[in-house]
Amino acid sequence: MDLVWLEDFLAIAEDGGFSRAAERRHVTQPALSRRIRALEDWLGAPLFERTSHTLTLTPAGKTFRSVAEDVLRRLVAGREEALEVARLRAETIHFAATHALSQTFFPDWIRRADSARAGAGVQLVAANFAACEKLLLDARVHFLLAHHHPALASRLDTDRFQRLELGSDVLVPVTAPAAVSALRGTRRRKARPRHALPGTQTAPLPYLAYHPGSGIGRIVSAVLAAKDPAAWLVPSFAAPVMLLIDMAREGRGVTWAPRSLVQNDLAEGRLLRAGAEDWDIAISISLFRARARMTNAAETFWNAMRKEKLGKKAHASSSRPP
Numbered sequence: 509m510d511l512v513w514l515e516d517f518l519a520i521a522e523d524g525g526f527s528r529a530a531e532r533r534h535v536t537q538p539a540l541s542r543r544i545r546a547l548e549d550w551l552g553a554p555l556f557e558r559t560s561h562t563l564t565l566t567p568a569g570k571t572f573r574s575v576a577e578d579v580l581r582r583l584v585a586g587r588e589e590a591l592e593v594a595r596l597r598a599e600t601i602h603f604a605a606t607h608a609l610s611q612t613f614f615p616d617w618i619r620r621a622d623s624a625r626a627g628a629g630v631q632l633v634a635a636n637f638a639a640c641e642k643l644l645l646d647a648r649v650h651f652l653l654a655h656h657h658p659a660l661a662s663r664l665d666t667d668r669f670q671r672l673e674l675g676s677d678v679l680v681p682v683t684a685p686a687a688v689s690a691l692r693g694t695r696r697r698k699a700r701p702r703h704a705l706p707g708t709q710t711a712p713l714p715y716l717a718y719h720p721g722s723g724i725g726r727i728v729s730a731v732l733a734a735k736d737p738a739a740w741l742v743p744s745f746a747a748p749v750m751l752l753i754d755m756a757r758e759g760r761g762v763t764w765a766p767r768s769l770v771q772n773d774l775a776e777g778r779l780l781r782a783g784a785e786d787w788d789i790a791i792s793i794s795l796f797r798a799r800a801r802m803t804n805a806a807e808t809f810w811n812a813m814r815k816e817k818l819g820k821k822a823h824a825s826s827s828r829p830p
Contacts, residue, residue: 511583513547514576516540517555521573525563577645578668584647585800592803599805600629604643605653606723608749610634612769613793614653617674624812628805636748637723644669644796650806654723655766656794659730664796672795672813678767679728679789681705681782682774684759703762705783707740713782714761715741716752724749724791728764731789739787753779764789 519529520540530537548555555569565573592599605614610632618630633643637654641663644652652664656671664671685699707713718725732739744761745752752763753770762782773779797810 510543510546511580513543513550514580516543517547517569518573518576518580520544520556520563521565521569581645581647581798582800585798585802588647588803589801599627599803600631601625601651601803601806601809602631602633602649603651603653604633604635604640604649606637606640606655607634608724608766608769609653609655609793611750612766613675621809621813624809624816626805626808628809636719636721637726638721640723644798647798647800650797650802651810652796654794654796655727655791656723657727657731657789657791659734660723660727661730668799670797670799672797672810672817673792674795674813674817675793677791677793679724679764679791680767680770680774681762681764681787682753682756682770682779683762683782684757685777685780699777699780701780701782702759703782705739705762705787706737709740712740712742714744716755716761716763717743717746718752719746719748722748724764724766727789727791766791 516529516533516535519533520526523529523532526537526540526544530540533540535543544555551568551572553568554566555572557564557566603614603618611634614632618625633640633649635643640649640652640654643649645663653674655677656673683701683703686702703713705713718728732741741762745755747755749765749769753765753773755761756763756765757773757778767774770779774781795813797806801807802810
């Protein structure tokens with residue numbers, strides 16, 4: 509069995525077709541098809557359901573996908589460890605972080621964690637959650653820094669990955685204030701939100717949504733899908749979080765934004781809550797890693813972060829009144 513076959517199989521599963529996967533793998537489509545047939549012959553089961561319009565994984569293919577990802581991830585991790593032992597690779601800790609956290613949380617956090625790195629270098633890749641998740645699955649980074657919520661659908665299952673909670677935040681529905689007209693005398697009407705939840709079926713609220721690959725967007729979508737009563741929203745714009753906040757300030761609609769990013773806007777009245785606190789979504793800022801052994805530098809960093817977290821818990825417990 510050739511390891512190239514596993515890479516071919518995963519490329520087809522991710523791209524949803526042979527033609528796009530062949531282009532990405534820089535081979536002809538007939539050559540790619542021959543490799544997959546060879547893999548299926550070795551496995552003894554078909555991996556794809558082939559119809560005239562769609563290409564989907566068979567039950568065997570779905571099961572084998574996680575195995576193939578795990579094999580390739582372990583091979584990459586094993587190679588890194590071998591290079592480290594042979595002193596052919598500089599000590600560098602590789603991080604992937606979502607766009608929002610790479611700009612807001614990561615810089616101060618990594619500076620505070622200076623001693624935990626023990627002199628190791630840092631390399632950061634910023635992308636949306638889906639891309640960051642793929643980097644961790646492929647063992648191209650040691651750690652993923654992302655927002656987390658129990659409703660978030662993810663391939664980072666607890667059997668193969670660990671999660672460490674570093675902090676917390678709250679997604680708050682925000683919108684611009686409605687125009688305020690002058691009243692008699694000096695009294696003015698209290699500012700009201702321009703778009704107030706939950707909206708109605710006949711007058712849904714313009715929703716400033718996140719890109720489909722966004723972790724925050726997935727969290728909001730999952731929570732709203734289970735919300736009762738439901739919010740009546742119609743997507744009007746999709747963008748990264750900072751642009752969505754700008755659009756909300758301009759009165760273009762309602763969006764769910766991390767409170768840490770909009771607290772000054774709320775305090776100064778540039779933004780208002782679009783709904784009561786029962787529309788808020790509590791989230792955590794989490795660090796993910798594979799359970800498989802990492803390089804010494806990455807393991808040292810992880811153990812230091814865990815020790816710091818346990819120390820904070822112990823301090824909080826001892827500070828509580830009896």
